[in-house]
Amino acid sequence: MNEKSKVALSSVIAATFLTMMKLTVGIFSGSLGILSEAAHSALDLGAAVITFFAVKISDKPADKEHNYGHGKVESFSALIETLLLLVTCIWIIHEATERLFYGKANMIANTYWGMAIILISIIVDISRSRILKKAAIKYGSQALAADALHFSSDVLSSVVVLIGLLSVTIGNIFNIPFLHYGDPFAALGVSLLVMVISYKLGKQTIDVLLDTAPKGVLNDVLHEANQVKGVLDVAHVRVRASGPRIFIDMEIGINRNESHRVVHSIVNEVRERLEQKIANSDLMISTFPVDVSGDDRQEIYHTVKKIVDKFPICTNIHNIHVYEVAHEKFIAIHLEVKQSMTLKESHNLAHEIGDLIxxxxxxxxxxSVNFEYVKREFIAAQDVTEQNQNIVLKIKELVNKVPDRLNCHDIKIYSQSDKLTIFLHCEMDDEYSTEKIESISKAISEKIKANIRNIDSIHMHVEPL
Structure with a gap:
């Protein structure tokens, strides 16, 4: 067992100890505050268990049945845990209101034991949060960092319960009745805190299960890719999370006259920048040719992209058309924006971009600047490669008929309703230009669509031999 797994396992042991200790003392003392703390520790126990298994299976590769790995198991478990915890909090709030407003018994036995347990809990929480934080920084683990946050948040809730128990103890010693309500008030406070944490955890979990794009990642992808020299366009970006990994599919436009060696170098640079910017990313980058006439045209593309990147509302450039009449240039730009705008807003933005250009x-x-509001949506699909090996063999046969030295491999078939989408990798001579690669790719796509029914789209990743 490696150090990360050992640290995660020690958190499970600590959380189990705290949960059982608080639950036992809470039941025997009748303290709602301690029982609510037991529920809070149960949340941390669930989180610690999830963290332990997440760390343990993080290096497990995807298999034929789970192409994106096994990260969703973690999210599903977290959702069940959150729902159970919310039910527990509702029960604690009900009991607290019964004691506060309907004259139920408020007497608590063994408050000194309760305070001792809470003090032990605070010491353990501080110790565990420091160890987890140190390990999270050392290994760059988001799972361990989240676990450290859980334990550190326990310190605050434990202090609230301790204050409640102190008020009950003082009330018993000096016969001050209203101080007996400190315990149910503390229980309410901790329950509300746990419900807020549960809501946030539940929302994050549901977002992952529904393949919601992680916040800010799409903009990071567009920004980083557009910083790479040679990238003239970025299109069809799709982002989803599964466990600790973030899967990114994208296409980048490159000068059609560049050699395949240069294209491959640009793709690698984009990949390196994104892997440094976005931790645990899994990238699928395809390319498409862009028609660029001369160095002046190249300068215009880069200048326009640099200016458009200054405006966060603009997410992508569809097309840039440059017309030259009597030594004067007329530029038409089509931009994607991440939210709808009024005519006044779009008019002002168009003029601002135009003036900068x-x-x-x-x-x-x-x-001339035109705007288009495009909603990024995920395409629901199923991997049907194993069931369609006859199609895989047919594709290889068709590719071999193309009069060029090719090596076709890693063919994947995905089903959307009654249509099929094909992903394949092809190796070609590394001196081929983008224009020649486009011609070969087009010929391959036409052959496949002409000989195999129900093909909706074909995505080809080209590599040097």
Whole structure:
């Protein structure tokens, strides 16, 4: 067992000890505050168990039945845990209101034992949070960092319960009746805190199960990719999370006249930047050719992209068209935006972008900017590769008929309703230009669609031989 797993397992042991200790003392003393703390520790126990298994299976590769790994098991377990904890909190709140408003018994036995247990809990929580935080920083583990946050949040709730028990003890010693209500008030406070934490955890879990794109990742992908020299366009970006991993599919536009060696170098640079920016990312990057006429045109593309990147509302550039009339340039741009705008807002933004472009480039007479609001949606699909080995063999046969030295491999078939989507990798001569690669890819796609029914789309990743 490696150090990460040992640290995660020690958290499970600590959380189990605290939960059982608080539950036992809470039942025998009748303290709702301690019982609510036991529920809070149960949340941490569940989180610690999930963290332990997440760390344990994080290196387990995907298999034929689970193409994206096994991370969703963690999310499903967390959802069940959250629902059970919410039910427990509702029961504690009900009991607390019974004691506060309906004259139920408020007497608590063994408050000194209760305070001793809470003090032990605070010491253990502080110790565990420090050890987990140190390990999280050392290994860059988000799971261990979240576990450290759980234990550190326990310290605050334990202090609240301790204050409640102190008030009950003082009330007993000096016969001050209203101080007996300190325990149910503390129980209410801790229950509400746990419900807030449970709500946040539940929302995050449901987001992962529904393949919601992690917040900010899409913008990071677009920003980082557009910083790479040679990337002229970024399109069809799709992001989803599964356990600790983030899966990213994207296409980048590259000058059609670049050699395949240069294209591969650009793709690798994009991959390296994204892997450094987005931890635990799993990338699928495809390329498409962009028609660029001369160095002046290349400069225009890069300048426009640099300017558009300054506006967070703009997420992607569809097309840039440059027309030259009597040595004056007319530029038309189609932009994707992440939210709808009024005519006034879009008009002002178009003028602002146009003025910046005119200031950066020479001889630009007019800039026309059109906006399009595009919702990024995921495509629900099933991997049917194993059931369609006949199609895999047919694709290889068709590729071999193309009059070029190719090596086709890693063919995947996905089903959407009654349509099929094909993903395949092809190796070609590394001196082929983007234009020649496009021609070969087009020929392969046409052959496949002409000979195999129900093909909706074909995505080809080209690699050097």
């Amino acid at each position: 005119k200031a950066e480039l020479d001889n630009v007479e007019e800039v």
